[in-house]
Amino acid sequence: MSQVLDAPLPQEAPRSTPEDPAALAARYGLSVSGARPSLPAYVRQLWQRRHFIVSFSTAKLTAQYSRAKLGQVWQVLTPLLNAAVYYLIFGKLMGTSRGVPDYIPFLVTGVFVWTFTQSSVMAGTRAISGNLGLVRALHFPRASLPVSFCLQQLQQLLFSMCALVVILLATGVPPAASWVLVVPALTLQFVFNTGLALIMARLGSKTPDLAQLMPFLLRTWMYASGVMWSLTRLTEGRDIPSFVRMLLQANPAAVYIDLMRFALIDSFTAGQLPPHIWALAAGWALLAGVGGFIYFWKAEETYGRG
Numbered sequence: 001m002s003q004v005l006d007a008p009l010p011q012e013a014p015r016s017t018p019e020d021p022a023a024l025a026a027r028y029g030l031s032v033s034g035a036r037p038s039l040p041a042y043v044r045q046l047w048q049r050r051h052f053i054v055s056f057s058t059a060k061l062t063a064q065y066s067r068a069k070l071g072q073v074w075q076v077l078t079p080l081l082n083a084a085v086y087y088l089i090f091g092k093l094m095g096t097s098r099g100v101p102d103y104i105p106f107l108v109t110g111v112f113v114w115t116f117t118q119s120s121v122m123a124g125t126r127a128i129s130g131n132l133g134l135v136r137a138l139h140f141p142r143a144s145l146p147v148s149f150c151l152q153q154l155q156q157l158l159f160s161m162c163a164l165v166v167i168l169l170a171t172g173v174p175p176a177a178s179w180v181l182v183v184p185a186l187t188l189q190f191v192f193n194t195g196l197a198l199i200m201a202r203l204g205s206k207t208p209d210l211a212q213l214m215p216f217l218l219r220t221w222m223y224a225s226g227v228m229w230s231l232t233r234l235t236e237g238r239d240i241p242s243f244v245r246m247l248l249q250a251n252p253a254a255v256y257i258d259l260m261r262f263a264l265i266d267s268f269t270a271g272q273l274p275p276h277i278w279a280l281a282a283g284w285a286l287l288a289g290v291g292g293f294i295y296f297w298k299a300e301e302t303y304g305r306g
Contacts, residue, residue, distance in 0.1 A: 036297070036300040037300075039294070039297060042141060042297050042300070045140075045141045046141045046144060046147070049140060049144055052140070052144065052148075053144050053148045053151060054148075054151065056144070056148045057148040057151040057152040057155065058152075058155065060149070060152050061075075061152045061155050061156060075159045075160065076162070079108075079112050079160050079163075080108075080160075080163060082111050082115070083107055083108045083111040083112075086107060086228050087103075087104065087107055090107075090228040091103055091107060091228070096228055096229040096230075099230075100229070101267035102171060102172075102173060102265050102266075102268070104171050105164075105167060105171055105173055105264065106265060106268065107227075107228060108164055108167050109164065109257070109264055109265065110225075110226065110227040110228065110261070111227060112157060112160050112161070113157075113189070114225060114253060114257060115157070115160075116154070116156075116157045116189065116193065117189070117192075117193050117196075117253055117256070118222070119153045119156070120149070120150045120153045120193035120194070120196065120197050121193070121196055121197060121200055121214065121218060122211070122214055122215075122218070123146070123149035123152070123197065124146045124149060124150065124197025124198065124204070125197075125200040125201065125203070125204040125210055125211045125214050126204060126211050127145040127146040127149055127197065127200075127201040128142065128145065128146075128201050128202075128204060128205035128303050128304070129204050129205050129208045129211070132304055135303055141300070142201075142296070143293065143296055143297065143300075145201065146197040146198050146200075146201040147194055147197075147198075150190065150193050150197050153193070154186070154190050157186075161182075164264070168264060168265070173264070173265055178262070178263050178264075179263060179264060180263075181259070181263035182263045185259040185263055185281070188256070188281045188282060188284075188285040189256040189285070191285040191286075191288070191289040192252055192256070192281075192284050192289065193288075194288075194289060194292070195288030195289040195291060195293060196288050197292070198292035198293055198295065198296035199288075199291075199292045199295055199296065200214075201296060202296050202299050205299075205303055222253075224248065224251060224254070225253035225254040225257060226248075226254050226257060226258075227257065230272070231248050231249075231254060232272050235248065249274035252280075252281075252284040252288075255274070255277060255280050256281060258272070258274070258277060259273075259277060259278075
């Protein structure tokens, strides 16, 4: 009995230390599903899907008025009707057309250019929250959606520009070499709009109610952008603080509207432009485009979850 008690107990085999999950995943080449890629890799993925972006934007534009009897005519008719309403209310009833030469081209240009920014922001706000089925079903760079929606709005603006050219010629504005400036002006505005849409897409993905608030914010922004009136004539001779004048001049929407008016309308001269306007336009495009893209990319792995 004592021999049994005195016998040494069998020793347990040493337990192996579990391997770190990250090291184990790296050894077998595994990665987190939906993980955010590096910024250069993300840009490459987006470029690889450029054909999808263009095709998706064209399909959305075609389907937008597919059930309307007038079809794609509404692409031009909608901004023209808006311009007509603004002309009656602001140009005639409120008299903002006084002292503004070529007021009809002035107004229509402002409405068309502003609509481009407004529509891009609204489409960007709903880009993720309004396409959750697509986001959750397929793996692709989510920035494709807001970029595609902005491209759709650019295509719609180009249709409207055809009507704008007719209006310019009908009101006696002759073609000029300055019309070439439309290309760089629209390019800078497109980059700015896309960056803003990317910012709003990330915010709208977490706060869907933002889409209900945006029309009020955009309407306020429109009134401060000189769409229906000349900001220069509105502020001259008035006791307005200098910083308010600077804010109005640096307003990105007003900057792009002024550039388009300067390019298309003879009577809208360089004296009506804020100083260094091209630098302002390029600065806003760079700030919104690059900043908005990085801001959106940082939350790439969160879209469509929760």
